[in-house]
Amino acid sequence: MEYFFILVFIALSAAFVAGGLIASRLVAPRRPGDVKNSPYECGEQPIGRTWIQFNVGYYLFALLFLVFDVEAAFLYPWAVIVREVGLVGLIEVGIFILVLIAGLLYAWKKGALEWL
């Protein structure tokens, strides 16, 4: 039942946004124009394309995030039963994390953590 409520809630929250947008569509004016629909660049004519190749620095951080977030997904179940698995569990998790931290240190040394 707890999860059923969540499921209904997902549908309703989307309906809430949709309802608002439909209401706005009904009452708001719609007068599009060439100038109005051009991207806002402080009044200047936009130069060049927007969807370009982007700085690789962002992807380095995304990769690091992926590593540590997947690691966090493994840590959640461990954190719940820390008492049951005891010291052995802590050492095992410690080894797991140390491997990842070695990776972080490598990235640090390589300068991946420097912005641009």
Next chain:
Amino acid sequence: MAGAAAPFALFAAAQAAPAWPVKTVAARAAEALPDHPWTAVLYMALAFAGLGALVAVLGMGLIYLERKIAARFQCRLGPMRVGPHGIFQTVADTFKLLFKEDIVPARADKTLHLLAPFLALSSTALMLGVIPYSPILQISDVNIGVLYIAAVSGLGVMGILLGGWSSYNKWSLIGAMRGAAQIISYEVSATLALLVVVMFAGTLSLSGIVASQAEGWWIWRAPVVGGIAFLIYLTASTAEINRTPFDIPEGESELTAGFHTEYSGLRFAFFFLAEFINMFVAAALTATLFLGGWMPFHIGGANAFNAVMDLVPPGVWFLGKTAFVVFVIMWFRWTFPRLRVDQLMRLEWKLLLPIGFANLALGALAVLYDLYFFPGA
């Protein structure tokens, strides 16, 4: 342990916490379902009507509060014209935005441009359903509450990323990329801080975590590590909700309005609403995980004092703690200057993350050797 705990015995609760009948609305509905199916439906309708009202009231109330507090910090009056002390200002603003033209840039990816506010607002609103507001006021107590919150709040990044990318505007794109990099970076630290509390509480359910704090709130009951985790979580969640000093995804002076530059009318309003509900959720979680949720403040041995504290309803305790954290987050905005992107990344990866790991390891040792204050008080 008694020796180390002695100076802090002040905060211990000698008596058992009052036995509040903890029951979620979903559990009540499940109970009523076999005999009175319409009562179950009524519970559900009430729950969702309540949440809808909460979203509206929270959004408008917090925006008004933010403007009033900002004004107070700057020796201004803030909104004063619409209603007494301007309390209807945000209501008026909402209706204004409803009647505004919804401009979509000509070259934008129209589907994604429309999808972005859905993701941004729905993902934040979904978190409101699992927060324990008071013993009897929690819509649904998912047994993996903390994980659910982490997962759903992760969806919010998609709203920012899609909104910025689909707008075909350079400001939006830069803002979205910065926002995504910032949010995912700080999510790691926030998770590590959450794990400390999960370890001590031994459960992922949010109401279970509140119940585990009957003998003392984790911010001080977990020796030192609780306090450090609290500070890390507050910093990381301020960054995750793009509040100043971490507001580079929408830094007005650099990026016009960042990822929502090309949004107008109600779509913009939804992004704005999502931001403020996010702030409430971050504060509510801080209160739930570290500050005891709806548990009243107790001092060990001082039974008369504790009895007075128990007179205050738990819902008021929760609201008070949340309001305090919200105020602190608003206070940050007028205290700290905005960080640069490189400073922001350095703070997370070179400072908060190593501290977070060390804190987690210490916390695990403390749990294993029962090194926490007021054990079994």
